[in-house]
Amino acid sequence: MNNLAERFASATIRVDQDVAHSLLLTGATGFLGGSVAARLIADGRAAALLFLVRAATPEEGLERLRDNLRLHAVGEDELECLNPQQILCGDFLDTRWLQREQARLMRVEQVINCAAVASFSKNPNIWPVNVEGTFAFAKAMSRSGRLKRFLHVGTAMSCGPQRESPVRESWDFPDAEQQLVDYTASKAEIERRMREQLPDLPLVVARPSIVVGHRELGCQASGSIFWVFRMGFALESFTCGLDEQIDVIPVDYCAEALVTLALKPSLAHSLYHISAGHDAACTFGEIDQAYAEAQGEAPVGARYRKVSPEDLRELAGDFESRIGKANPRLVLRALRLYSGFADLNYLFDNQRLLDEGIPSPPRFTEYVDVCVRSSQHLSIPAQMQWDFK
Ligand SMILES: NC(=O)c1ccc[n+]([C@@H]2O[C@H](COP(=O)([O-])OP(=O)(O)OC[C@H]3O[C@@H](n4cnc5c(N)ncnc54)[C@H](OP(=O)(O)O)[C@@H]3O)[C@@H](O)[C@H]2O)c1
Numbered sequence: 001m002n003n004l005a006e007r008f009a010s011a012t013i014r015v016d017q018d019v020a021h022s023l024l025l026t027g028a029t030g031f032l033g034g035s036v037a038a039r040l041i042a043d044g045r046a047a048a049l050l051f052l053v054r055a056a057t058p059e060e061g062l063e064r065l066r067d068n069l070r071l072h073a074v075g076e077d078e079l080e081c082l083n084p085q086q087i088l089c090g091d092f093l094d095t096r097w098l099q100r101e102q103a104r105l106m107r108v109e110q111v112i113n114c115a116a117v118a119s120f121s122k123n124p125n126i127w128p129v130n131v132e133g134t135f136a137f138a139k140a141m142s143r144s145g146r147l148k149r150f151l152h153v154g155t156a157m158s159c160g161p162q163r164e165s166p167v168r169e170s171w172d173f174p175d176a177e178q179q180l181v182d183y184t185a186s187k188a189e190i191e192r193r194m195r196e197q198l199p200d201l202p203l204v205v206a207r208p209s210i211v212v213g214h215r216e217l218g219c220q221a222s223g224s225i226f227w228v229f230r231m232g233f234a235l236e237s238f239t240c241g242l243d244e245q246i247d248v249i250p251v252d253y254c255a256e257a258l259v260t261l262a263l264k265p266s267l268a269h270s271l272y273h274i275s276a277g278h279d280a281a282c283t284f285g286e287i288d289q290a291y292a293e294a295q296g297e298a299p300v301g302a303r304y305r306k307v308s309p310e311d312l313r314e315l316a317g318d319f320e321s322r323i324g325k326a327n328p329r330l331v332l333r334a335l336r337l338y339s340g341f342a343d344l345n346y347l348f349d350n351q352r353l354l355d356e357g358i359p360s361p362p363r364f365t366e367y368v369d370v371c372v373r374s375s376q377h378l379s380i381p382a383q384m385q386w387d388f389k
Helices: 002-020 031-042 058-071 076-081 126-142 182-197 226-235 251-263 284-295 309-323 328-344 351-355 364-375 380-387
Strands: 023-026 049-053 087-089 110-113 149-153 203-208 271-274
Touching (some): 023 031, 031 049, 031 058, 049 058, 058 076, 110 251, 126 149, 126 182, 149 182, 182 203, 203 251, 226 284, 226 309, 226 328, 226 364, 226 380, 251 271, 271 351, 309 328, 328 380
Parallel strands (some): 149 203, 203 271
């Protein structure tokens, strides 16, 4: 009798766990995905989560996840509540795990897909991961009768050059050769393929603009892109003008918006920018003021020189004295890559997001001091490595 009762109890626990793991999050060992996980856990949804992690075993995957969530200020008690059954080991480069994990995948109700190779440099894994692996994953999920939403994280920059700013959400993309880098080309291609070839996938695409820091943690979890601002002010030169607006959002705001888009029972659209838009974007000059105040220095102001991408090379002689020891070739390459996007001078319209009841983001100038404080221990070239891993 006891034995039967135990078997029944253990079966119930197993079923409950499976039912509980209804939200699958990918990319949770990264910047955006880590912040999404932290938000979901803070909202009391930890038990509902299943994480796709690259790891040999669920235990190793859980350790990798916990290490990242600590950077996102998730407490030890909450980390202890996560367990290896919530880790699904898998890689978009080799998708044989999709077959192995089919049963668990078919019980998922929402996916938030943050996993990608998010790099502006030439990385041979960009296309295999961001297009082929992501498509295989989306195709497997499209066969599920239980899936209510597949929220795919794209990038606003996949719209390509020559758009009118503010850029409105559109499914039209330029040809891949017109895209500035392979990364944006891959992000455009996967959206196109999922829409055209997977009609049964309950697809919603969220395209964040430029994600920099966190309102309370600054650059603790990632210094991605913040080093570009530091470098511009240290060199007193970059390719954008002081009066040009830049569309920046903090990662915690982006995560809140993603969670709402994943869980809201119905949405008016299937494509959203997550961006500062016209009202919350700051000019480079305003950022200079706030940055200088946080540093306890005078703004660059009148000393600032807007240079053309071709003239960036002239700055190389000053690199060491202004930004510290660095490989000038790497710094120059990084500045060129990022200046390409800065020169587009885009704002991304966010009216659709606001109409869903999601509040406007904070302005970058409201939390730039937190980013400055959390970066003080790190040289600019060292922080640059976040984007060239
Ligand atoms: N950061 C931004 O400013 C920004 C702006 C717009 C859009 N986005 C989009 O947001 C998403 C997340 O970007 P992020 O900045 O958070 O990037 P990130 O910090 O580099 O994180 C990328 C995540 O994807 C995972 N991943 C990479 N290759 C994988 C593979 N082969 N199989 C499975 N998972 C893999 C990584 O896992 P490992 O830890 O195992 O490497 C990591 O968890 C991307 O889709 C990106 O396009 C980012």
